[in-house]
Amino acid sequence: MRGFRFRLEAALDLRRTRDAEARRALADAQGLTKIAAEAVEQAETGLREGEARAREELAGAHLPGAAVWHRNWMIRLREDVAAARARLRERQAGERRAAERARAARRDLRVLERLRERAWQAYVEEERRAEQRDLDEFATLRAAAERQSRKELQ
Numbered sequence: 071m072r073g074f075r076f077r078l079e080a081a082l083d084l085r086r087t088r089d090a091e092a093r094r095a096l097a098d099a100q101g102l103t104k105i106a107a108e109a110v111e112q113a114e115t116g117l118r119e120g121e122a123r124a125r126e127e128l129a130g131a132h133l134p135g136a137a138v139w140h141r142n143w144m145i146r147l148r149e150d151v152a153a154a155r156a157r158l159r160e161r162q163a164g165e166r167r168a169a170e171r172a173r174a175a176r177r178d179l180r181v182l183e184r185l186r187e188r189a190w191q192a193y194v195e196e197e198r199r200a201e202q203r204d205l206d207e208f209a210t211l212r213a214a215a216e217r218q219s220r221k222e223l224q
Contacts, residue, residue: 103162103165105161121147124144127140
């Protein structure tokens with residue numbers, strides 16, 4: 071009996087590799103998004119703390135330059151928050167693109183896996199039929215041999 075051989079095995083291996091790479095890229099993108107979200111949270115926390123500190127210091131400030139310094143500092147903190155949010159949006163967009171590539175790679179892989187499974191099932195069915203034909207042929211030959219031996223005994 072012949073062994074099972076899927077003609078598109080090389081393509082299936084390539085698609086498995088691409089699927090694994092796409093899943094790794096998605097995991098990396100998710101990690102970068104998480105880091106960016108944490109950076110936004112830190113920037114917002116720094117802004118809140120900075121505003122509270124500026125209010126406290128400005129309430130008791132006697133130096134005229136302190137108000138200008140704190141105002142510039144607050145502008146800088148707000149810019150940091152805006153930049154962190156922009157990086158987060160970029161990372162989220164990258165994550166969405168990576169997720170779409172991962173879905174496409176998984177879909178392409180599943181197509182060939184289903185094709186391979188159907189080919190395997192066809193192979194198994196053909197092997198079963200061939201075995202049944204062999205058994206039927208053997209039974210026919212055995213029955214013919216028994217009839218022949220009965221004729222010879224008579």
